[in-house]
Amino acid sequence: MTPIIGVCVKWIGSQPTSGHEADARFAQFSASDQAALEVSLQRAEQQSARVRVVSVAPIAARSHLVALCASGAHELVHIAAEGQSSSAHVAHELAQHLRDCASVWCGDYSLDRGSGSVPAFLASTLGAQQALGIVGISATNNNSLDLLRRLDAGRREIVRVMEPFIISVEGSMATLRRASLASTLRPTANIIEASLAEPSTLSLGDFSPFRPRPRTVKAPAGETALDRIKAATSANSPQKHSEIVTLAPEDAAQYIVERLTEWGYLS
Amino acid sequence: MPDFDVIVVGAGPAGSCAALTIARTGKSVALIERGPFPGSKNMYGGVVYPRILDALIPEWWNEMPVQRWVTRRSTMLLTDTQSLSIDFRSDAWGDAPYNGATAFRPDFDNWLANKAVEAGATLVCSTTVTGLITNANGAVIGIHTDRPDGDLTASVVIACDGVNSFLAKEHGMYPHTDAAHFTLGVKETITLSKDIIDERFAVRGNQGVDIEILGGTSGVNGGGFIYTNLDSLSVGVVLKLPKLAAQSKRPEEIIAGLKSHSAIAPLVEGGTVSEYSAHLIPEAGLKMMPTLLDDGLLVAGDAAAMCLAAGIWLEGVNFAMASGMYAAQAACEAIEKGNTSAKGLSLYKKLLEDTFVLRDHRKLRRAPQLVLSDRVQHMYPALITSVVQGMFHVNNPLPKPGLRKILKDERRRLGIRTIDLAKDAITGFRSFG
Incomplete structure (x- = not known):
């Protein structure tokens, strides 16, 4: 059976501005979405796999999706949806068309500055491993990949993921190949049309961002303003530098929870 | 068997009218556009005279995307401290x-390209045509594009x-090109409330104004313009290339100079510049027109220099649409x-000769040179x-x-010779009379 590689892309039309409606002509896919497609096409060539592009997008996006797939994707699943939907709902709908995929590739940002949470919901729904912020592939094995992942402050780490996995790549990772004229004129991708199902009516109650209540803090002690600033910022307290702890994953999680509790972030 | 009956390169007014005309006959036509959508590469900010569309799209005015209908036309003469306007209005x-x-x-x-697509044309965007394919006899049989497998x-x-x-240049249809045949159009879009x-501008509803300006270009031969859009103005200058190159001011400084003129400043003040763009304009008319057809190849629109820059008449889009339509026929x-072959395609030349496209160019062949001359521009x-x-x-x-x-007295003060005045008057009369 031919393996299938899934790619999720998000189509963003121009945003309406005062007095001007949104204009589909200025619609785009993010550079990272395009990079995800290019990387998946390369991987498909290595594995003799098929590439399936899946997108929840308005009807107006169809021609753009077809043009994107002309780069070499074999299948396009267009889940038609006109309004906004929650990330969890979008991921649930995407997952219906990605269950048979060994890997799913996403861009790590969308042009509408979305929350970036769809890949996480998708990984949860599919029970797949997830890695995000990927800038390179350092090794390829049969059912696993060693991925170079960007961390803060210019640092990098290598993570190994096993199929099935969901990967979010950065736009710098690859440039999408140009579609041939023949495939632009006569698109060959098999188009599967679907509609966004109504979200589950099961209500989990209202959610809102956590806003801690203001609390009274004792004024810092000190003779001078400088002393008080030092006291308020704990500048005079002994600094605890970063520590390296090597633990099993379960113990590491427990350790993090304990430290956060100790520092007052968790109660 | 060729891939298409006709390939049209460029989805501007000429190309889209050509593709629309061909598609309606049931022939296969590919409309190749280098921008991501038709019009995306365009800098134009002027007036469109779409009368020629009567033949292609009945009652086009009900659907054409219009900013304002021009009901006022002004011609303005500017010196550094004076202005004279001739203003006409027609309800x-x-x-x-x-x-x-x-x-x-x-x-x-x-909009126009979508009309062609609705009629059956195949529109291919984001694709640049890089050359022509010719057979052993030199006849054009296709195009190369920048896409993989792009022939x-x-x-x-x-x-x-x-x-x-x-x-057209690659195929040797422009025997020589001369910078003096071109002007540089530079435009600012200035946002102002409706x-x-x-x-x-003393208008109401969707009425609009077209102001053509002689002078106000900091001594560079050319002209200025102001057009009213719905909630913005197109303000700019058209500058003769050799004169622009021979002095030190940059085009944006020349526009700034125009905007600060006492006759213009009150019209634009308080506006926000939301766009700046520049584009070459073929202004020499018949003098620069290339060979219009060859075996398997027709040239239309700006590519064929079909732009009428004759002082009081500044038109291009209507010439483009007509030439595209006739090329398609x-x-x-x-x-x-x-x-x-060129002989088989000769109807194109005949249609151009029989209609305003070449007739106006022929009648006004001396006008561009006259309008851009030093005497008309400055004296x-x-x-x-x-x-x-x-x-x-x-x-x-x-007494008066x-x-x-x-x-x-003024002629003497400005050093204008009677013979030059008479010569220009005769040329003007022969062109515009």
Whole structure:
């Protein structure tokens, strides 16, 4: 059976501005979405796999999706949806068309500055491993990949993921190949049309961002303003530098929870 | 068997009219556009005269994307400290079947290209045509594009690839190009509220104004313009290339100079510059027109220098649409007769000769040179405005001078020779008369 590689892309039309409606002509896919497609096409060539592009997008996006797939994707699943939907709902709908995929590739940002949470919901729904912020592939094995992942402050780490996995790549990772004229004129991708199902009516109650209540803090002690600033910022307290702890994953999680509790972030 | 009956290069007004005409005959046509959508590469900010569309899209005015219908036309002469305006208004131009309209070409071109697509044309965007494919006899049989496997064949190629047409040049249809044949159009789009524009330009609803300006270009031969859009103005200058190159001011400084003129500043003040763009304009008319057809190839629109820059008439889009339509008719006839050689395509030349496209160019062939000459650009505006100032200036206790005396004195002061004045008057009369 031919393996299938899934790619999720998000189509963003121009945003309406005062007095001007949104204009589909200025619609785009993010550079990272395009990079995800290019990387998946390369991987498909290595594995003799098929590439399936899946997108929840308005009807107006169809021609753009077809043009994107002309780069070499074999299948396009267009889940038609006109309004906004929650990330969890979008991921649930995407997952219906990605269950048979060994890997799913996403861009790590969308042009509408979305929350970036769809890949996480998708990984949860599919029970797949997830890695995000990927800038390179350092090794390829049969059912696993060693991925170079960007961390803060210019640092990098290598993570190994096993199929099935969901990967979010950065736009710098690859440039999408140009579609041939023949495939632009006569698109060959098999188009599967679907509609966004109504979200589950099961209500989990209202959610809102956590806003801690203001609390009274004792004024810092000190003779001078400088002393008080030092006291308020704990500048005079002994600094605890970063520590390296090597633990099993379960113990590491427990350790993090304990430290956060100790520092007052968790109660 | 070619891939298409006809390939049209460029989805501007010429290309889209060509593709629309061909598609309606049932022939296969590919419309190749280098931008992500038709009009996306366009800098135009002027007036469109779409009368020619009557033949293609009945009652086009009900659906064409228009900013404002031009009901006021002004011609303004500027010196550093004076201005003289001739202002005309017609309410008839504000109702169907209308005359001219200001339009944003990204909207207008896109609308026209979609008409072609609805009729059956295949639109391919984001694709640049990089060259022509010819057979052993030199006849054009297709195009190369910048896409992988990007060759495409057709019985006829219509090049509507704009000013600086690389296809026409590649095929040797421009014997020589001269910078003096081009002007640089530079435009600012200035955002202002509709109410302010209505008030400053004395219009209401979707009425619009077209102001053409002679002078105000910091001594560089050319002209200026102001067009009203719905909630913005297109303000700019058109500058003769050799004159622009021979001095040190940059185009944006020249526009700034125009905007600061006492006659212009009150019209634009308080506006926000939301766009700045520049584009070459083929202004030499018949003098620079290339060979219009060859075996398997037709050239139309700006690519064929079909832009009329004759002072009081500044038109291009209507010439482009007509030439595209006629090129398509010639191509269809040639394909039906099975002869796409230059001889088989000769209907194109005949249609151009029989209609306004070449007739206007022929009649006004001397106009571009006259309008851009030093005397018309610098001396005559100064002469006319000084004469008018002399007429209206009250200098009591001296009595009013006669017009003949003012004219004579001013002509002498400006060093304008009678023979030059007479020569230009004859040229002007032969062109515009």
